Amino acid sequence: MPTPQPWFPDTHPCWLPAARGRHLAAARVEVDGGGPAGATVLDEVASLRAELGLGEPAADAPRWLFTTAGAPDGLRPGGFAVHHDGADRVVRAPDGAGLLHGFYRALVVPDVLDGTVEDPAVDLRMLDSWDNMTADGVMGSVERGYAGDSVLFRDGRVVEDLTRVRGFLRLMASVGLNAWALNNVNVHDAERGLVDEHLPDVARVADLARSFGVRVWLSVDFSSPISLGGLDVADPLDERVAAFWRETADRLYRAVPDLGGFLVKADSEGRPGPHAYGRDHADGANVLARALAPHSGTVLWRCFVYDHRQDWRDRSTDRARAAHDHFVPLDGRFDDNVVLQVKNGPMDFQVREPVSPLLGALRETTTAVEFQVTQEYTGQQQHVCYLAPQWSEVLRFDFGEGTSEPRTVADCARGGVVAVSNVGDSWCWTGHPLAQANLFAFGRLAWDPRLDPDALLGEWSRATFGDDEELLAGVHDVVAGSWRTYEDLTAPLGVGWMVSPHHHYGPDVEGYEYTAWGTYHFADRDGVGVDRTVATGTGYAGQYPPAHAARYEDLATCPEELLLFFHHVGYGHRLSTGETLVQRIYDTHFAGVEDVRRRAARWEEVADRVDERTAQEVRTRLAEQVRSAQEWCDRITTYFHRASGAPDAHGRRIF
Ligand code: GCV
Secondary structure, three states: OOOOOOOOOOOOOOOOOHHHHHHHHOOEEEEEOOHHHHHHHHHHHHHHHHHHOOOOOOOOOOEEEEEOOOOOOOOOOOOEEEEEEOOEEEEEOOOHHHHHHHHHHHHHOOOOOOOOEEOOOOOOEEEEOOEEEEEEOOOEEEOOOOOOOOOOEEOOEEOOOOHHHHHHHHHHHHOOOOEEEOOOOOOOHHHHHHHOOOHHHHHHHHHHHHOOOOEEEEEOOOOHHHHOOOOOOOOOOOHHHHHHHHHHHHHHHHHOOOOOEEEEOOOOOOOOOHHHHOOOHHHHHHHHHHHHHHHOOEEEEEOOOOOOOOOOOOOOOOHHHHHHHHHHHHOOOOOOOEEEEEEOOOOOOOOOOOOOOHHHHOOOOEEEEEEEOOOOOOOOOOOOOOOHHHHHHHHHOEOOOOOOOOOEHHHHOOOEEEEEOOOOOOOOOOOOHHHHHHHHHHHHHHHOOOOOHHHHHHHHHHHHHOOOHHHHHHHHHHHOOHHHHHHHHHOHHHOOOOEOOOOOOOEOOOOOOOOOOOOOOOOOOOEEOOOOOOOOOOOHHHHOOHHHHHHHHOOOOOOHHHHHHHOOEEOOOEOOOOOEHHHHHHHHHHHHHHHHHHHHHHHHHHHHHOOHHHHHHHHHHHHHHHHHHHHHHHHHHHHHHHHHOOOOOOOOOOO
16 A cells, blocks of 8 residues: 655645645546556555545546556657546556656646647756755855755755655656756765765665656766775776776666766866866766766766866956867767766856857767756845746757758757756745746756746646636736846846855846956946957857857847847947947846836735745745845946946936
8 A cells, every 4th residue: 555645744835735636636546557656656646635635536436547558659758648538547658757747747737638648858857956965154055055955965964854855856756857966066075975885875865766757866076086995096097097986886886776877067166077187078077987888877077167267367268168168179079878968058057148059069979958946146046036938048049040950959958958956945945935936847848848938837836826817817927027037137138247256146246357257247437248259359159150150249130138248338339229238227227126026016916815924935035036126226227327427318316
């Protein structure tokens, strides 16, 4: 008999409230096949019945059959098909994960239609947790986490009680995610032991993850041959180093036979890597790949590689170029089980960046795209900032434009769609209750990049808040368009990094201007922006295929939202709408504050339709968002007013 799993009474159910599953709880549910993930369907049904106070279903109740028999040909792992047979329903899938995905689909969308066939677009749909085994005084135990501490680690170990971990896996599986990197890509002393002394705990987590159709991955430290193996080098071409990685992989796979593999941040922001030995990233990735290959494991090798000790006086180095410059020359040199994991933009998860040209440039190497669901640079789960429109725009970006071969990012990222998680042990999982929408939408977009972000917002809010149409309209008004609002307030026309250094919350226009991070906007008395053209700038625009390169190169054709990313532009420059650049900066900031006030007021119109805690948590954060928006507006308008001397055409208050 499956064990009922009463879901944590003190936590928010997200988009999976039991009330939504009455039709499943009342049905005769049968599972045929599917291993541990198939069995979870029965656990879930038992849990729903327990929560809803329902007993065993009547003998003539409709039947839901979940079966791995007779799945349609060509369904990918994790996919499923739904067939109606009178009042009965049959969910067919090639594997247990597919059965579970079908179950959750029927929970989120109770009237799932006859003939529905859901097939994931890509095999690897992954969340990376930046969770550390120990907390520090600044960020707690999750790097860039804004939702409390890690659900997985506490006090230097994996938690004993995996109840919250189970809840997290359940959220992942319910939106089709199937891979989880357990620990931060910045691997510290404690986490090195995950491949060693903590391996039994990793196995325990992997067992649980398996029952949700999720495989686990470990972030590993490239210098482990020294710290764990007692060697004096981590040189990837040293046979002793290769042997260390082989032994490590063999040990790991004895404990976790379906381990996904390794996630690696190397030669990036001070992390160790192959460069110390005069080797390149292909050498580094391949030594790990060869250790994993006999076990069918994969290396996810991150391309977030740039000079973080740049001299700000040096105008010839452009951080935006770095990933492409490092990795394109290595295309074709990586083993088949290496996947290069590329951030969506060339800088670092800014609210607005162009799509990373590296995503379209690797023809001989498998590539994955990496997004950031945790809102490091987008309001840190204090601001409502619905990011799915950004991700959708990236996934649809077509490198093949102007040619006969369409090559969207979704087409290019055959190795996977990955994101940094926004989950912690907060009551509502994501710090801000409305930030749940980002987690939901990320999973759904990873599953199918063609989905419409606004439709996903509707799907999420209906599943979360029920069918109260007035409430849903209010939630929509508070959340929809909030990415654009954050952009208006913080990153005019594609110029980024006017943010407080280190913690990345709130404005500091010159906070990064004279630092070593390569993050400059070059504002002076005449204009602002970075000349990245081929003709007169850093040449970054030339890293794109010709149609895009030409568009970005020319001030007249460059999309306005990226104008200052590609060009240094005078304050008096006239934009398409007729106003000057500096006037646009003033206008978007004043409008941004109004927009946030409107969102806060709109919430008050519907807040009494949700539970008291959600109402209050959202209210408190919206109040902070209003305060923060005003701060952004005041600082940025004042800065550019002082720099340019240009009055605001509408005579508004600038300091
Ligand atoms: C995990 C940014 C963040 C870092 C993060 C890094 C990365 O620089 O600020 O906290 O480190 O990206 O993606 O590796």
